[in-house]
Amino acid sequence: MTLRDLTIEESFPIAFHQDLLKKQSEHFVNNSIANGAIEGGYKNIPTELPPNNIIAPLMINSKPPNLLIGTYIKKNWRVILTSMLIGGVVWYFLDRNIKKARLRKKIKI
Incomplete structure (x- = not known):
């Protein structure tokens, strides 16, 4: 066999x-x-x-x-952390500007 x-x-x-x-x-x-x-x-x-x-x-x-x-x-932790920080800062400023625009719109009406 x-x-x-x-x-x-x-x-x-x-x-x-x-x-x-x-x-x-x-x-x-x-x-x-x-x-x-x-x-x-x-x-x-x-x-x-x-x-x-x-x-x-x-x-x-x-x-x-x-x-x-x-x-x-x-x-790649440095790149990931930097991206998160920059993204958070951009998000914060965009959100703040949107809230200010809504507040201005409310005050005008």
Whole structure:
């Protein structure tokens, strides 16, 4: 009785799926940012690893996609904080001007 050799997917299912999830999440994030819309991230999303990538070593300690958001925030916290502060200041001044305009309108009537 001769048995066939196991594929990489069958030998290391968890590592293979983590590597595929990493590829999908990178593809999703890159295309979502490039297109400016979430729908763009789903176009041509990889459903299997290319054959030439199977020869490469599997990523045993790869991070799941939910940890990529934390990494993004850790790397870009200054930009995020600055954007929030500037946005808050702009929002405050716009809201204050709208309230003043309403008050002026009330006083004229």
